[in-house]
Amino acid sequence: MNRHSYNDDRTHYLPSGLPVPAPYADGLAREFWEAARCHELVVQRCIRCLTWQWGPEHICHHCRSFALTYEPVAPRGVIYSWERSWYPVHPTLKDAVPYLTVLVELPQAGGARMVGNLLGDRLQVVTIGAEVEAVFEDHDHANPPFTLVQWRVVADVEADS
Amino acid sequence: MVDRTLRGKTAIIGVGETRYYKRGDAPDPEFKMALEAILLACEDAGIDAREVDGFVSYSNDRNDPPRIAAALGLPDLRCSTMVWGGGGGGGSGAVANAAAAVATGLADTVVVFRGLAQGQFRRYGQGARTQTASGAGAFTAPYGLMSPAQSFAMRVRRFIWEHHIGQEALRAIALTSYAHAQRNPRAVMYGRPLTSEGYDDSRWIVEPFHLYDCCLENDGAAAVIVTSAERAKDMKQKPAYVLAAVQGSAYRQAATAHNAPDYATSNFKTLAPRLYAMAGIEPQDVDVLQCYENFTGGVMMSIVEHGFCRPQEVNEFFTPANFFFDGGRLPLNTSGGNLAECYMHGLELVIEAVRQIRGTSSCQVPDVKISMVVSGPMVQPVSSSIYCAEPNP
């Protein structure tokens, strides 16, 4: 288990009430959300040509093989882009603004990118290129339970320990 | 096969718009407004509505052509076509489909229309109120990334970082639209000028977008009528010949969870060369540009990707003076556009481009020969179109 994990409604980055993540209706992406429950970060990969692919699809965009798997990757990346939201796009967010959303590039997964929240000070200066580490945020009391993959600047992690 | 081009083969001969309302304020249902805009376009063109034999729309318009044809009592519906995906990015693509239908003889008189009543239906600017986010939405919505502004701010932030763009570049686009809207009585923001201080002091929606970087949300409907160039010569209005109209989407731009390989883009890189090749012109030949503003950052990248300036020239080029209709180097969004006239999903931009050819804009650029429209940056597909006072300039 990752040493930075939250499982307390008070410590979820955003309040509960936002849509619960679910796989596609046809099952696509189920392995990703199951792995997140186990605090493991996985990215889709082609078994034939080894191309990384994200978001998931039913076919490899490079060699058109249908033989795909979800491969574990180190929960580390760099900030590729970011935004600070001030307008509450959902009633649940009324008292949660501003908040930070980052796009994280995973160099060890062929540059695949993941969206998550950047934990910590909501007014912090965000630096594109900064190293971040995944934090698995459990929502055990949701129906159904799920786990989000959040991010934290590595320098902050080291300062805390 | 010879001559596989739309260049100069068709023209827009009529335009129609309902009154434009603040979101939720329209007194009429969306379908009724769509009919009204279509009839106004017929009247403007000087044709009987029964001559219409085709309809094209985009962004999954809810008003379907068979119902419209039945409502209007049309004798023969020969073309019923939707641009798939892309929201406002389908605007010029819809003109392309109408022109293609006319040029190939599928139909003779094709209406391109869009009806929008966000009061009657869900708003664009807010997230869906669903219990679960399945599929691609699962990778964004639970993290509070739910609105178009948030989807596009992420791309724009990356472009701004890569090219060291200042906030003033985005501000210039907003100030231009508001300045032009002050001369346009149809504009929702007519009589509500915007100053640099007003922009700077406005609240953030999502950084780097202030309130004034975001399009309006409105109710109304708009329509234009496309027919053959031969027929257009003898009609009531001066024709706006369709010199080029193309759509497209570059490599894996629709990859989900923000994974388009080329990310900091408005998605016009593959389209713009095809657009200019079909038209047989260069960017410097364009007299006036209507460039879809979902958000100012998209306008910025669109102008760059259509070759009007290089990324490293944005800070210098993007000034209100350069975009002003009177003496600007690139007169931009001369009706006030999506930011200040009305968010009619960019079809109002096509209508303004036609007005510039006719010489009837409230911000008329002198002697317009080439009038261009860019539809829907940062979506998939996007589209662009070029109109001309002559079928073969």
Ligand SMILES: [Zn+2]
């Ligand atoms: Zn492959």
